[in-house]
Amino acid sequence: MTDKKRILLFYRREGAAAWLAHLDTMRLFERALSRADWPLSWTVDAFNPRPELVFALPVGVGIETRRDPVGLTLADGNQAFDLEEAVDRLNRSFPKDIRVVDYQEEPATGKGSLMARVKAARYLLEAPGVGLAFDRTFSGGEPVVMTRQQKKKKVTVDLTPRLFAWQVGDSDQVTLTAGAGSTGHLRIDLLLDSLVQFGGLDPSAARGSRVVRLEVILDRFDPAQGIIV
Amino acid sequence: MNRFDQPEYRAMLRGVNKPARYTGGELNAVDKSASFFGSDRDRKVHAALCFPDLYEIGMSNLAIQILYALLNGDQDTFCERCFAPDFDMRDYLKENGLPLTSLETGTPLADFDLVGVSLHYELAYTSVLDMLHMGGIPLFNSERSEKDPLVIAGGPIACNLEPMAPFLDLILLGEGEEALPQLIGLVKEKKRQGLDRQAFLASAARLPGVYVPSFYQVDYEPDGRVEGIRSVHPDAADKVEKRLIADLNQAVMPNQPIIPNIEVVHDRMVMEILRGCARGCRFCQAGFTYRPLRERDRGLLFETAKQLIDNTGYEEMGLLSLSTTDYSDLEGLVRSLLPLTGPRHINLSLPSLRLDAFDFDLAREIAKTRRAGLTFAPEAGTQRLRDVINKNISEDDMIRAARTAFLNGWDRLKLYFMLGLPTETDEDVEGIVTLVRKLIAVWDDLPREQRSKRLNVTVSTSYFIPKPFTPFQWARQINREEMAAKQEQLAAGLRDRRVSLRWNDFSSSELEGVLSRGDRRLAPVILQAWQAGAYLDAWHEHFKPELWQKALEQIPGGAGFYRRERSPDEHFPWDHMDVGVNRNFLREEWDKATRGETTPSCYDLCSACGCQVYMTGVCPGGSMS
Numbered sequence: 066m067t068d069k070k071r072i073l074l075f076y077r078r079e080g081a082a083a084w085l086a087h088l089d090t091m092r093l094f095e096r097a098l099s100r101a102d103w104p105l106s107w108t109v110d111a112f113n114p115r116p117e118l119v120f121a122l123p124v125g126v127g128i129e130t131r132r133d134p135v136g137l138t139l140a141d142g143n144q145a146f147d148l149e150e151a152v153d154r155l156n157r158s159f160p161k162d163i164r165v166v167d168y169q170e171e172p173a174t175g176k177g178s179l180m181a182r183v184k185a186a187r188y189l190l191e192a193p194g195v196g197l198a199f200d201r202t203f204s205g206g207e208p209v210v211m212t213r214q215q216k217k218k219k220v221t222v223d224l225t226p227r228l229f230a231w232q233v234g235d236s237d238q239v240t241l242t243a244g245a246g247s248t249g250h251l252r253i254d255l256l257l258d259s260l261v262q263f264g265g266l267d268p269s270a271a272r273g274s275r276v277v278r279l280e281v282i283l284d285r286f287d288p289a290q291g292i293i294v
Numbered sequence: 295m296n297r298f299d300q301p302e303y304r305a306m307l308r309g310v311n312k313p314a315r316y317t318g319g320e321l322n323a324v325d326k327s328a329s330f331f332g333s334d335r336d337r338k339v340h341a342a343l344c345f346p347d348l349y350e351i352g353m354s355n356l357a358i359q360i361l362y363a364l365l366n367g368d369q370d371t372f373c374e375r376c377f378a379p380d381f382d383m384r385d386y387l388k389e390n391g392l393p394l395t396s397l398e399t400g401t402p403l404a405d406f407d408l409v410g411v412s413l414h415y416e417l418a419y420t421s422v423l424d425m426l427h428m429g430g431i432p433l434f435n436s437e438r439s440e441k442d443p444l445v446i447a448g449g450p451i452a453c454n455l456e457p458m459a460p461f462l463d464l465i466l467l468g469e470g471e472e473a474l475p476q477l478i479g480l481v482k483e484k485k486r487q488g489l490d491r492q493a494f495l496a497s498a499a500r501l502p503g504v505y506v507p508s509f510y511q512v513d514y515e516p517d518g519r520v521e522g523i524r525s526v527h528p529d530a531a532d533k534v535e536k537r538l539i540a541d542l543n544q545a546v547m548p549n550q551p552i553i554p555n556i557e558v559v560h561d562r563m564v565m566e567i568l569r570g571c572a573r574g575c576r577f578c579q580a581g582f583t584y585r586p587l588r589e590r591d592r593g594l595l596f597e598t599a600k601q602l603i604d605n606t607g608y609e610e611m612g613l614l615s616l617s618t619t620d621y622s623d624l625e626g627l628v629r630s631l632l633p634l635t636g637p638r639h640i641n642l643s644l645p646s647l648r649l650d651a652f653d654f655d656l657a658r659e660i661a662k663t664r665r666a667g668l669t670f671a672p673e674a675g676t677q678r679l680r681d682v683i684n685k686n687i688s689e690d691d692m693i694r695a696a697r698t699a700f701l702n703g704w705d706r707l708k709l710y711f712m713l714g715l716p717t718e719t720d721e722d723v724e725g726i727v728t729l730v731r732k733l734i735a736v737w738d739d740l741p742r743e744q745r746s747k748r749l750n751v752t753v754s755t756s757y758f759i760p761k762p763f764t765p766f767q768w769a770r771q772i773n774r775e776e777m778a779a780k781q782e783q784l785a786a787g788l789r790d791r792r793v794s795l796r797w798n799d800f801s802s803s804e805l806e807g808v809l810s811r812g813d814r815r816l817a818p819v820i821l822q823a824w825q826a827g828a829y830l831d832a833w834h835e836h837f838k839p840e841l842w843q844k845a846l847e848q849i850p851g852g853a854g855f856y857r858r859e860r861s862p863d864e865h866f867p868w869d870h871m872d873v874g875v876n877r878n879f880l881r882e883e884w885d886k887a888t889r890g891e892t893t894p895s896c897y898d899l900c901s902a903c904g905c906q907v908y909m910t911g912v913c914p915g916g917s918m919s
Binding site for chain 1: 298300553
C-alpha cells in the first residue's frame with residue numbers, strides 16, 4: 066500500500082554521548098537527521114508532528130553502545146535514496162562521540178515493530194574485581210532476587226532467569242547476554258547492585274564501572290535454548 | 295588520558311542528576327587541546343567563559359554563543375565554557391576535594407589565563423563567588439597573585455557592578471564584541487612581555503569600555519550615601535565610556551552555534567534582529583543602556599537563517615530583540631523566512647511583539663503549525679499610569695487586538711502587569727481589574743459560533759524594581775506591607791474561574807532592587823550570604839531570603855536604605871559609568887513621569903538623550919533615521 070522506504074541504522078556511542086538520557090538521544094538523532102537533510106516521514110498527529118524514528122531499546126545514562134538499532138521511515142518517493150552517501154552525511158552531522166557504524170534496508174512490511182523484535186542484549190562490564198563478583202553471584206544458579214522502587218511500589222525481580230550467558234574475560238571484565246525489551250529485561254544498574262550485594266564487588270568499583278552494550282539482538286534469539294540460533 | 299576512561303570520572307557522573315550538563319562534547323563545541331598547548335603556549339590565551347547559573351540557563355543565552363564564537367575565531371585563543379554546578383554536583387566536588395572545571399577539557403578554573411563571567415541578573419552574584427571559590431581562585435582581587443587568572447565580567451548589568459567590585463579585576467561596559475578581542479590582545483602582550491597584574495590592568499584601563507574597580511576610590515557620607523567616586527590611578531579615566539557596535543551587520547552572528555545535547559530552556563536557533571530600543575519605557579534598563587536602536591539587514595538575516603537551519607536542525611527559530619515589531623520591515627522579513635521554515639516543520643517564534651503594530655494575517659501564517667497564546671504587557675492598569683511609565687499601549691488597542699484574536703480562534707490571553715510603579719494608587723490597581731474585566735467582556739459579547747469554547751486568562755504580576763540608568767533610578771521601591779495590600783486588592787477583584795493570577799516572589803524582587811542600585815558596601819553582604827549558604831538565588835526553590843536579611847544587618851537601615859527614594863542631586867554609585875544616556879535627560883524624564891507626560895519614541899522624534907552622539911541606527915545621521 067505504501068512505497069515508503071524503511072531503514073535500520075546501527076549506532077555507536079561513547080565518551081560524552083554515553084551520558085545522555087534516552088529522550089536526549091532521540092532529540093539528538095532528530096536534529097542530526099534534519100541537519101543531514103534526510104527526507105523522513107512524519108507522523109500525522111497534527112498537534113505535535115514528529116519524524117518516524119524508533120529506537121529498538123532505550124539505553125540508560127552512562128552506558129556506551131556499539132551497534133544499537135534505530136529504525137526510521139523515509140517519506141514517500143524516496144525509493145532511489147542513496148543510503149551510503151546519506152549515512153556519510155549523517156555521520157558528519159553528529160557530535161564527535163556518536164556514529165552510525167552500519168545500516169540496512171528493511172522490507173516495507175512484516176517483522177512487526179522494532180521494539181517488539183528485541184530479544185536480548187550483549188554487554189561488556191569493566192570494573193576491578195567484577196569477574197570474581199560475577200562468579201560468586203551467579204555460578205550457583207540460585208535465584209538472585211533484587212528489589213527496586215518502581216514509582217510508589219517496590220518490585221522484586223529474580224535476575225538469574227534473565228541472565229542467559231556470561232564469560233569472565235579476566236578478573237576485571239565480564240561479557241554477558243541477557244534478556245532485553247518488553248519481557249524479561251535485565252537492568253544493568255540492578256545487576257551491578259546485585260554484584261555489590263551478593264558478590265562482594267566494591268561499591269565504588271561499581272559506580273566507576275564501564276558499561277558497554279555490545280549488541281541488541283533482534284528476532285533470532287531463543288531464550289529457551291540459551292544460545293543464538 | 296580521556297576523562298571518560300577514568301573510573302573516578304564515571305563515578306562522579308553516576309552520582310549526579312543530568313550528568314550531560316558537565317561533560318561537554320556537543321556539536322560545534324570547540325576543543326583545541328590537541329594543538330594548543332605546545333611550546334608557544336606563552337603566545338596564546340586560554341580563557342574560561344563562565345555563566346553563573348545552570349547549564350540549561352547558560353546555554354540558552356545568546357551572549358555565550360556570540361562570545362564563544364568570537365574568542366575561538368582567533369587561532370591563538372582557546373575559549374572553554376563553565377557553568378554553575380547544581381547542588382548535587384557541588385556537594386560531590388566538595389566531598390571529594392575536586393575543583394570546578396571547564397566543560398571542554400575538564401581544566402580547573404584556576405589554571406586559565408582569563409576567567410570571564412557573563413552577568414545577566416543580580417541574583418547570580420553568590421553563584422559567581424561560588425564558581426571562583428570552587429574553581430580555586432581567591433575571591434578578592436586584592437588576594438590574587440601572578441599565577442591566578444584575570445577575572446573579568448560583563449553583560450547587561452555591567453553598568454552597576456559596584457557590589458561586586460572587590461571580587462572582579464576588570465569590568466567591560468557595553469557591548470563586548472569589539473572590546474574583548476582588544477583585551478585578549480593585551481593579555482597576549484602581558485604574557486609575551488611578562489607584565490605583572492598591575493601593569494596589565496593599567497594598560498587595560500586605557501581601553502575605552504574597560505573599568506578597573508580597584509583604580510577607583512569611593513567616599514561615603516556619614517549616613518552611608520555615596521559622596522563621590524574618583525579615579526586614583528593615572529590610567530583610569532574619571533568616566534568609563536560604554537562600548538557600542540556602530541554597525542550591527544558587522545557584528546558576529548553565530549551561524550554554527552553549539553547544539554546542547556540535553557534540553558535547555560530556550561532550545562532553539564536565535565537571530566538577533568535588533569539591538570537597543572526606541573520606546574523609552576521608563577522602568578526598562580535595557581531600553582536605555584542599549585541605545586541607540588540598531589537593526590540588522592534583512593538580506594543578512596535571511597542568509598543567516600538558511601545557514602542556521604542547515605547547521606542546527608532545530609525545530610524552532612526565535613527572532614530576538616527588545617521590541618520585535620520595531621523592525622523596519624518585519625512583515626517582509628517574516629514572509630521571506632516562512633518558505634525556509636515551513637517545509638522543515640520549524641516554528642517561527644516572535645517574542646516581544648507590540649500589539650499596536652500587530653498584524654493578524656501575519657500572525658495566522660506564523661501560527662500555522664502551533665498556536666501560542668496572545669500576550670499583552672500593558673504593565674499598568676490605567677492610562678494615567680501607562681503615561682507615567684511611557685508605555686505606549688491604549689485600552690482601545692488592546693480591546694481591538696483581543697477582539698480580532700478571539701475571532702481568529704485564539705482563546706488564551708496572557709497579561710503582564712507591574713505593581714508598585716511610581717505614583718501608583720489604589721485606583722491604578724483597580725484599573726488592572728477593570729481592564730481584565732473589559733477584555734473578558736469582549737469575549738462574552740462575541741456570538742458563541744464565532745469564537746472558541748473556553749477562555750483562559752493569565753494575569754502575571756511582578757514588582758517594579760528601580761534600576762540604574764532609567765528615569766526611575768530615583769524612585770522608591772515598595773515594601774512588603776504595601777505589596778501585600780496591592781496583592782490582596784487585585785486578588786479580591788479578579789475572582790473568576792477563567793482568570794489565573796501569578797505573582798513574582800517579593801523577597802527576591804526586593805533583593806534585586808537592593809543589589810541593582812547597590813554600592814561597594816554590599817560586597818561583604820554578598821560574601822556573608824554566600825558563606826551562609828546562598829547559591830543559585832534566582833531559583834525560587836533555592837532562594838533563602840533569611841540569609842540575606844541577616845547579611846543586610848551589616849548595613850545601617852538594611853534593605854530600606856537601598857529601597858528609599860533618592861534626592862535629585864544624590865551621587866549614584868554608578869555615576870562614573872557613561873552609557874550614552876545622560877543624567878539630565880533621565881531627570882527630565884523622571885519629572886515628566888511625575889506629571890504624567892509621555893515622550894515620543896526615537897522613530898518619531900529625537901529627545902537628545904545623549905546617545906545621538908553615536909550618530910548610528912535610529913539616531914539623527916544613522917542608517918535608520
